[in-house]
Amino acid sequence: DVKVTQSSRYLVKRTGEKVFLECVQDMDHENMFWYRQDPGLGLRLIYFSYDVKMKEKGDIPEGYSVSREKKERFSLILESASTNQTSMYLCASSSIKNIQYFGAGTRLSVL
């Protein structure tokens, strides 16, 4: 079974803190993705990566950055967390031309 593991299910952070969300996949997938999910807005793509050290902006990259130093790991970074970044964050991975497999999600609250 494909496994996409997100390091935390729930996080509570303060405004202005630097926040790291980690995602690891065990299927040697080339592509990895970060989405955020908000009620009424569905899933929106923040960033994706199709190879180590490569990254592409999605629809809403502002306020976020990413890091992919190893193929299996894709990190989402909030440089200075703000309350409007309170959301559910979903990581996904896929091989080329294949379906995306999602992690369990991290519910982040920024106070």
Add this chain to the structure above:
Amino acid sequence: ELKVEQNPLFLSMQEGKNYTIYCNYSTTSDRLYWYRQDPGKSLESLFVLLSNGAVKQEGRLMASLDTKARLSTLHITAAVHDLSATYFCAVDIYQAGTALIFGKGTTLSVSS
């Protein structure tokens, strides 16, 4: 701007009834995905539709794709409570299994 529109966004059904969820998209694509999400859980892949006219069925769910009309449907037959969930369609805009654009989801509630 690419848009993926699902309707309805909320659907309350009685057990045993049939219904269809529609997914319209605004750009050329022949790859479309359907996902299911249970409350508090992550997304689970249901169907991958890879060409015009593709039809996939799993249990009481059947998905189809009409690329000329830019329309996919998810048909529910004889609904049961276990189908209560949120269903998302997603369009592959780069045709390469990379970035997906998701609809806002259809929340289905099946009651007896």
